[in-house]
Amino acid sequence: MSTPPISPPGCPAHGLGLGPGGLRRLYGPEAEADPLGLYEQLRHQHGQVAPVLVQGDLMAWLVLGHRENLHVLQNPSLFSRDSRLWRDMAEGRVPPEHPLTPVAAWQPVANFVDGSHHKRLRGAVTEALGRFDRRGIRTHVTRFANQLIERFESVGQADLVADFAERLPMLVMCRLIGLPESETPRLVEAALDMIAGTDTAVASNAYITTALQQLVVEKRERPGHDVASYLIAHWSELSDDDRAMLTDDDRSELTGDEIVVEHLRLVLIGAFTKTANLISSMLHLVVTDRRFRTHLSGGQMTLPDALDQVLWDAPPLTSVLGRWATSDTKLAGQPIRAGDMVLLGLAAGNVDPAARPDLTAPVHGNRSHLAFGSGPHECPGEDIALAIADTGIDTLLARLPDIQLAVDEADLRWTSSLMSRNLTALPVTFEMRLTTPAGPTKVSDALPPEHRNTPLPAAMMAPAAQAASGGKAPSLWSRLFGG
Numbered sequence: 001m002s003t004p005p006i007s008p009p010g011c012p013a014h015g016l017g018l019g020p021g022g023l024r025r026l027y028g029p030e031a032e033a034d035p036l037g038l039y040e041q042l043r044h045q046h047g048q049v050a051p052v053l054v055q056g057d058l059m060a061w062l063v064l065g066h067r068e069n070l071h072v073l074q075n076p077s078l079f080s081r082d083s084r085l086w087r088d089m090a091e092g093r094v095p096p097e098h099p100l101t102p103v104a105a106w107q108p109v110a111n112f113v114d115g116s117h118h119k120r121l122r123g124a125v126t127e128a129l130g131r132f133d134r135r136g137i138r139t140h141v142t143r144f145a146n147q148l149i150e151r152f153e154s155v156g157q158a159d160l161v162a163d164f165a166e167r168l169p170m171l172v173m174c175r176l177i178g179l180p181e182s183e184t185p186r187l188v189e190a191a192l193d194m195i196a197g198t199d200t201a202v203a204s205n206a207y208i209t210t211a212l213q214q215l216v217v218e219k220r221e222r223p224g225h226d227v228a229s230y231l232i233a234h235w236s237e238l239s240d241d242d243r244a245m246l247t248d249d250d251r252s253e254l255t256g257d258e259i260v261v262e263h264l265r266l267v268l269i270g271a272f273t274k275t276a277n278l279i280s281s282m283l284h285l286v287v288t289d290r291r292f293r294t295h296l297s298g299g300q301m302t303l304p305d306a307l308d309q310v311l312w313d314a315p316p317l318t319s320v321l322g323r324w325a326t327s328d329t330k331l332a333g334q335p336i337r338a339g340d341m342v343l344l345g346l347a348a349g350n351v352d353p354a355a356r357p358d359l360t361a362p363v364h365g366n367r368s369h370l371a372f373g374s375g376p377h378e379c380p381g382e383d384i385a386l387a388i389a390d391t392g393i394d395t396l397l398a399r400l401p402d403i404q405l406a407v408d409e410a411d412l413r414w415t416s417s418l419m420s421r422n423l424t425a426l427p428v429t430f431e432m433r434l435t436t437p438a439g440p441t442k443v444s445d446a447l448p449p450e451h452r453n454t455p456l457p458a459a460m461m462a463p464a465a466q467a468a469s470g471g472k473a474p475s476l477w478s479r480l481f482g483g
């Protein structure tokens, strides 16, 4: 689909994206139509750090440079994850109903604290995740991917976003967290419903919380080899230091069980949305870019190489909210004041000409992209996310090597939000098959011969930005994270 151009200065439509002080809005129709184009305009106008407006026309700094993103990510003493530093919030300009409140209101969880408190909370999560060996995770992924494929392979058509990409990470994560398999289909539906912003999204959110609370009660009695049991064991005894940290001005002290529930939610929902986005973006390239597919099927590019390319060109989180300046400072010449919000522009940093002068040069094996962050808060789920995406896609393409896009590429739609950009559907067709318990196990074994031995393509570029689609009214959650 062609990207609606950003209107040039002087055009009457141009003002749509401009707010107080002539600053560009990172939200609204103009920003959401072409976020990547907007980042480049901002870079051109302001350099590697740009003043922007977020929801409610609150001023923030968007970091566009690769080096500058790393500087912010790696210096928590200057740029903290503690949102209580946010001047706009402290001065009452971010009321409870503000769209950023759900993601910016401080909580005693690992991704809102720094220093020793962060070490303690994050340490428990990374230790719990580290207890699963990668081969075991891949076994679960293969089994769940096969189950999903068996639901649609006999009809010869599927929507690879709704029927595959959105389901697989949740099924795997529910298994790792310790939720019984009988519960997972309903939890998948509840999480999808919550993110899609239907009328029942609030009830779905409550359903997930209740399921996690029940899981904690159950695992306390009968621990197993799962994240919930490891976190319970970790937080069964809270130290005085923990108690001090877990008490916020506005709330009473949290119990160890509540901390476990909040971290299970952080892992479950965080893993689900971003890994689903990564799988969708990759499958989009497979069915729309013949050279990409040929390269992959011919064995010149491995699946991990292909995922690297997607993580550079279409990172699941386009930006991360946020960091808050702890004192007055300068970043790329911009005057940052204590309490200012700083947004990490991961997608913009990945295409920063200073770091990547030739966007067509292959990046295979180059892991210095920003997709998983960096520094103390760097994603602890990277290996798990890559195992889910890589094994899941391999299983799908091995069983259905003939998948083809079922609609015109121009009819594909994306939704954009402050933090991500998501394909809404990926309809495909393929030859109907009788359901078989297992197919070939390697993509290159299963693809037709004409898809092999074709010349190497240049590196794949991100798909052109697309206009937001119609459909369901986006929820607060989906406007921030996409859905």
Ligand code: HEM
Binding pocket: 073, 110, 111, 112, 122, 125, 129, 266, 267, 270, 271, 272, 274, 275, 278, 315, 316, 317, 320, 321, 322, 370, 371, 372, 373, 374, 376, 377, 378, 379, 380, 381, 382, 384, 385
């Ligand atoms: C493709 C998939 C994923 C992407 C792109 C991704 C990206 C990120 C990024 C950029 C951050 C850092 C945010 C910041 O600096 O403020 C982060 C943090 C986090 N991620 Fe992921 N993530 C993915 C999958 C996962 C998975 C599968 C898990 C769990 C198994 C996970 C668990 C977490 C947690 C717990 C944090 C908070 C860490 C902290 O604050 O110390 N993520 N993720």
